Amino acid sequence: MAREVVAALDELAVGDTVQVELAEPICLVRLGEADVRAIHDVCSHQGQPLHEGAVEDDTLVCAAHAARFDLSTGESVGIPEVAAVPVYRCVVENGEILVDLDDQLNSAEPA
């Protein structure tokens, strides 16, 4: 699998999240003008969809029990401390968001 277009950049406002279905559910998070992150959309705590969470700085906070994930490393930050979540290469080109599930940026296992 290679990079694939998953959404148009203008469909996702800065600070927002959206779920896209690839071979696994992915949560896109737009942190800045051309800064979009792709994280597995299943919380490693009890499996809630992460796209329902809140973006705070460079982290995503799960809506269920407030586990917080670093969007660069997928590691949990603070309490509750839970397992890391996979994060994937995500780029913006020509107004489109592309994700490559073959280019995982950490070694976390999907929940």
Ligand code: FES
């Ligand atoms: S399911 Fe995400 S913090 Fe509990």
